[in-house]
Amino acid sequence: MGAAKRVSQTAVGDMFTTAAAHPNIALIKYWGKADAILNVPAVSSVSITLDALATETHVRFDGMLPADSLCLNGNTLAPTSNQARRITACLDALRALAGTGLRARVETHNDFPTAAGLASSASGFAALVVAASAALKLDLSPTTASKIARAASASAARSLFGGFAELPAGAAGEDVAAVGLASAEHWPLEVAVAICAEGPKAVGSTQGMIDSAATSPFYPAWVETAAADAAAARTAISERDFPTLASLSESSCLKMHAVMQTTRPALLYWNAATMAALQRIRHMQQDGIEVFFTMDAGPQVKAVCAPGAGGEVAAALASVPGVSRVLTSGLGGPARVIVSPWDGRCD
Numbered sequence: 001m002g003a004a005k006r007v008s009q010t011a012v013g014d015m016f017t018t019a020a021a022h023p024n025i026a027l028i029k030y031w032g033k034a035d036a037i038l039n040v041p042a043v044s045s046v047s048i049t050l051d052a053l054a055t056e057t058h059v060r061f062d063g064m065l066p067a068d069s070l071c072l073n074g075n076t077l078a079p080t081s082n083q084a085r086r087i088t089a090c091l092d093a094l095r096a097l098a099g100t101g102l103r104a105r106v107e108t109h110n111d112f113p114t115a116a117g118l119a120s121s122a123s124g125f126a127a128l129v130v131a132a133s134a135a136l137k138l139d140l141s142p143t144t145a146s147k148i149a150r151a152a153s154a155s156a157a158r159s160l161f162g163g164f165a166e167l168p169a170g171a172a173g174e175d176v177a178a179v180g181l182a183s184a185e186h187w188p189l190e191v192a193v194a195i196c197a198e199g200p201k202a203v204g205s206t207q208g209m210i211d212s213a214a215t216s217p218f219y220p221a222w223v224e225t226a227a228a229d230a231a232a233a234r235t236a237i238s239e240r241d242f243p244t245l246a247s248l249s250e251s252s253c254l255k256m257h258a259v260m261q262t263t264r265p266a267l268l269y270w271n272a273a274t275m276a277a278l279q280r281i282r283h284m285q286q287d288g289i290e291v292f293f294t295m296d297a298g299p300q301v302k303a304v305c306a307p308g309a310g311g312e313v314a315a316a317l318a319s320v321p322g323v324s325r326v327l328t329s330g331l332g333g334p335a336r337v338i339v340s341p342w343d344g345r346c347d
């Protein structure tokens with residue numbers, strides 16, 4: 001990573017920035033760590049970044065603060081909470097690069113359900129890295145920013161990029177970063193997200209994937225087959241080959257859920273609405289609509305559609321029993337600094 005630069009401990013004047021980042025959805029899934037401490041993925045993953053959902057994060061470094069002060073969706077995080085520890089560790093990595101010990105006030109807001117399998121940690125840490133590095137006047141390369149985001153939450157490494165991104169697998173101790181594969185304009189896929197349950201998931205991804213590696217008999221096969229899936233997905237994206245990407249993505253998703261379901265204790269993220277939405281997507285495929293499904297560590301069904309097919313798919317999913325609402329999105333751009341003034345949700 002870049003050489004450390006020193007920031008004055010008293011320079012509090014303009015050390016604040018707001019950034020926005022979008023969640024991403026993995027088509028080729030990440031589930032498993034080669035290094036749980038450094039958070040290095042054991043499998044390569046390929047994702048699309050969404051434009052309709054966003055995290056906005058405001059970071060202010062302040063010489064008067066005795067400790068980081070963190071507010072998520074209007075709620076102050078206890079400093080001992082898991083989320084607060086992860087945010088502070090991410091800030092520590094940036095403070096080390098800037099050569100400062102200044103503490104920060106972080107206010108972050110998601111315009112979509114948090115921790116419900118909609119990749120809020122991905123957009124959250126991507127926005128945090130962009131906002132905090134800009135506030136510290138660190139001119140990070142996308143690679144360095146992506147490595148710092150990955151250490152916090154691997155899927156966040158992908159949300160630094162717009163369109164299509166890949167996070168390669170690494171070995172223990174290897175500091176991997178995501179790369180952009182193609183822009184949103186290259187292939188403007190559309191996404192309909194069927195919300196099958198609101199509220200946080202039962203078991204978070206970080207613990208879940210550690211448990212899977214330790215207990216699922218399918219885990220070795222999952223890791224063994226992931227590189228070929230990622231390579232084939234790269235080609236399908238570059239050739240805009242929808243049927244191939246559909247088949248690879250559904251297979252990667254179902255392999256990951258097979259690993260989850262055979263983890264002890266079992267990670268059962270689906271509910272009845274999830275299953276009904278999958279069946280509806282199967283019927284649409286039989287009717288010739290270009291759509292495929294993917295799901296993450298939660299019950300929501302993400303329907304990825306060929307350009308122009310999103311509206312019809314969203315309408316069909318909205319009528320599935322148990323689906324409370326459907327979000328629609330195109331593909332979004334990279335995480336970035338935004339100029340709009342933060343309207344502070346915490347006192």
Ligand code: DP6
Pocket residue numbers: 025026028029030031039045119121122152153154155156205206207296297
């Ligand atoms: C199922 O990136 O949240 O969404 O690195 O432990 O923070 P940590 O995990 P996280 O895992 C995401 C898992 C997934 C699949 C994916 O996005 O690739």
